[in-house]
Amino acid sequence: MLTGKHLIAGAWVDGTSTFVSSPATGPAHTFAAGTATDIAKAAEAAEAAFASFSQTRRAERAAFLDRIADEIEARAEQITEIGCQETALPEVRLNGERGRTVGQLRMFARHIESGNYLDVRHDPALPKREPLPRADLRLMQRPLGPVAVFGASNFPLAFSVAGGDTASALAAGCPVVVKGHSAHPGTGELVAQAIDAAIKACNLHPGVFSFVQGGNRDAGTALVQHPNIKAVGFTGSLGGGRALFDLCAQRPEPIPFFGELGSVNPMFILPRAASSRAAVIGAGWAGSLTLGAGQFCTNPGIAVIIKSPDSQTFIDAAHQALSAVATQTMLTDGIAEAYDKGVNQLRSVGGVESKLSGGSVQRDATPTLFITSGANWLAHEELSEEIFGPAGLVVEVADFEEMQAIARKMQGQLTCTLQLEEDDREHGKVLLPLLERKAGRILANAFPTGVEVCDTMVHGGPYPASTNFGATSVGTMAIRRFLRPVCYQDIPVSLLPEDLQ
Structure with missing residues (x-):
C-alpha cells in the first residue's frame, strides 16, 4: 500500500533523498524526504489549481469533502494498523481519531452547503440620496489562495494530512500543500492516497492538494516563504512555531500564520469545591493529565488551590491516582526526550517539591507530580512553561487574592478551568473576567482534554497558545482563517460570484 513517495499535482514522485521511519513497533519504511524543490513544485501546482477550485460551487466542494471522508473510511483498517505501529497509540484511540477526522470533513461539507459562512451583505444603490447618491454595494467572503499545512506529531489524523486545517481550507476553496510529519509518514501517505482518489473521482485540478513528506527544516522554511502560499496552519512546539511565524512576518508579502x-x-x-470534592477532583485531574501519556495540547498541567487541609486531600488523591498509572509509550523519541528534560528543569527550580518522581526512559514515560507555593510560582517564570507529557504542578496559594494574581500573570491559554460549587459564585464572578482574557475556552467542573468538534468550539487563545487570538483551529469558525471579505461596487450582476447574484 505504501509508495514512500510525495504526492505532487496528482503524481507520486520520488525524492532526491530519503529517511527511514522510526515506528514504536513493526517494520520501518523508507520515505522520500521533502526538499525546497518539491515544495516549489507543489506550491506552483496549488496556484494553478486556485483559479478553478476557488470558483467551484459550494455543493461541489461539499461533495469533495464527503468523498475524502469516504476514501479515508475505505482505508480504515490499513490506516489504523500503520498508525498504531508508528505512534504506539492504541487501536481504539486511532479509530476514534479517524472518526473525528471524517466527522469534521463532513461537518464542513454541511457548513458550506448552508452558505451562512459567506456573510453575504447588500446595500442597494440609492441614486436619489442627498447630498450624494450611494452605489450598489455587495460583500461576501472569498478564498485567500493556496494554504500550507504542517502535520502535527500528537494527532496523526485529526490535526495532520486531512485534519481540521486541511478540511477548513478546502471548504473555503483554497488548495492545500501539506508538509507531513516524519513521526507518522506511513499514516500520512495513506490519508494522502485517500485525498488523491477523491480529487480524481470529483474531476478536480490535481494541484488542489499536494503532500510532501517530512524533510529537514529547509523544506518547512521554503513552504512558508513561497510567494504562492497565502496562509499557514500549524500545530506544534512553541519554538518551531515561533520560528515559522517570524518567517511569515518577514516575507516581502507577510501572510497570516495560524x-x-x-x-x-x-x-x-475554588474553596467550596475544594471542601466538598477535593479527592474526586484530584483523581479526575490525574486521569486528564495522563490521558494519552499527557500528549494533548489541552493537558491541564497546573492546578491552583488555596492551601488548606482540602488542598492536601486533593494532592493525596492526585498522587494516589498518578502512582497507579502504568508506563506509557510516547509518540516519538524527541517528545520523550523533551518531556524528561522539562521534568528535570522543573525539579531543579527552588521551592518546588517533587511529590512523584517520573520521567522517560527512551519512549517509555511515567507521571510526575510537583508542588509549589503561589508566591514561588509568581517569582519563577519557568514554572508557567508547558511540559508536554504526564506532568502536573499543584500551586498552593495563600488566599483568593493570590489566586487572582496567578490568573492575572498567566500567559495565553487554550483553556482555563473553574472547579466550583454554587457557594463559589462570588469568587467565580471575580475570576471569570480574568480568565476570559487568557483563554479561548473556559470550562466549569470538567477537564479540558477532549475537544468537541462543533459550531461553537474555540481551540485557540492569546499568545503563546496561538499566534492569532481571533481564530480557532477546531469548529466551523475555523473556515474564517482562509477567507477574506471582498466588496463589489456597481459590478454587473452577471459578473458577480453566483452567491452574490
Whole structure:
C-alpha cells in the first residue's frame, strides 16, 4: 500500500533523498524526504489549481469533502494498523481519531452547503440620496489562495494530512500543500492516497492538494516563504512555531500564520469545591493529565488551590491516582526526550517539591507530580512553561487574592478551568473576567482534554497558545482563517460570484 513517495499535482514522485521511519513497533519504511524543490513544485501546482477550485460551487466542494471522508473510511483498517505501529497509540484511540477526522470533513461539507459562512451583505444603490447618491454595494467572503499545512506529531489524523486545517481550507476553496510529519509518514501517505482518489473521482485540478513528506527544516522554511502560499496552519512546539511565524512576518508579502503553540491549561479550584470534592477532583485531574501519556495540547498541567487541609486531600488523591498509572509509550523519541528534560528543569527550580518522581526512559514515560507555593510560582517564570507529557504542578496559594494574581500573570491559554460549587459564585464572578482574557475556552467542573468538534468550539487563545487570538483551529469558525471579505461596487450582476447574484 505504501509508495514512500510525495504526492505532487496528482503524481507520486520520488525524492532526491530519503529517511527511514522510526515506528514504536513493526517494520520501518523508507520515505522520500521533502526538499525546497518539491515544495516549489507543489506550491506552483496549488496556484494553478486556485483559479478553478476557488470558483467551484459550494455543493461541489461539499461533495469533495464527503468523498475524502469516504476514501479515508475505505482505508480504515490499513490506516489504523500503520498508525498504531508508528505512534504506539492504541487501536481504539486511532479509530476514534479517524472518526473525528471524517466527522469534521463532513461537518464542513454541511457548513458550506448552508452558505451562512459567506456573510453575504447588500446595500442597494440609492441614486436619489442627498447630498450624494450611494452605489450598489455587495460583500461576501472569498478564498485567500493556496494554504500550507504542517502535520502535527500528537494527532496523526485529526490535526495532520486531512485534519481540521486541511478540511477548513478546502471548504473555503483554497488548495492545500501539506508538509507531513516524519513521526507518522506511513499514516500520512495513506490519508494522502485517500485525498488523491477523491480529487480524481470529483474531476478536480490535481494541484488542489499536494503532500510532501517530512524533510529537514529547509523544506518547512521554503513552504512558508513561497510567494504562492497565502496562509499557514500549524500545530506544534512553541519554538518551531515561533520560528515559522517570524518567517511569515518577514516575507516581502507577510501572510497570516495560524499556529497553535503551547498551553498549560490551568485549573482553578475554588474553596467550596475544594471542601466538598477535593479527592474526586484530584483523581479526575490525574486521569486528564495522563490521558494519552499527557500528549494533548489541552493537558491541564497546573492546578491552583488555596492551601488548606482540602488542598492536601486533593494532592493525596492526585498522587494516589498518578502512582497507579502504568508506563506509557510516547509518540516519538524527541517528545520523550523533551518531556524528561522539562521534568528535570522543573525539579531543579527552588521551592518546588517533587511529590512523584517520573520521567522517560527512551519512549517509555511515567507521571510526575510537583508542588509549589503561589508566591514561588509568581517569582519563577519557568514554572508557567508547558511540559508536554504526564506532568502536573499543584500551586498552593495563600488566599483568593493570590489566586487572582496567578490568573492575572498567566500567559495565553487554550483553556482555563473553574472547579466550583454554587457557594463559589462570588469568587467565580471575580475570576471569570480574568480568565476570559487568557483563554479561548473556559470550562466549569470538567477537564479540558477532549475537544468537541462543533459550531461553537474555540481551540485557540492569546499568545503563546496561538499566534492569532481571533481564530480557532477546531469548529466551523475555523473556515474564517482562509477567507477574506471582498466588496463589489456597481459590478454587473452577471459578473458577480453566483452567491452574490
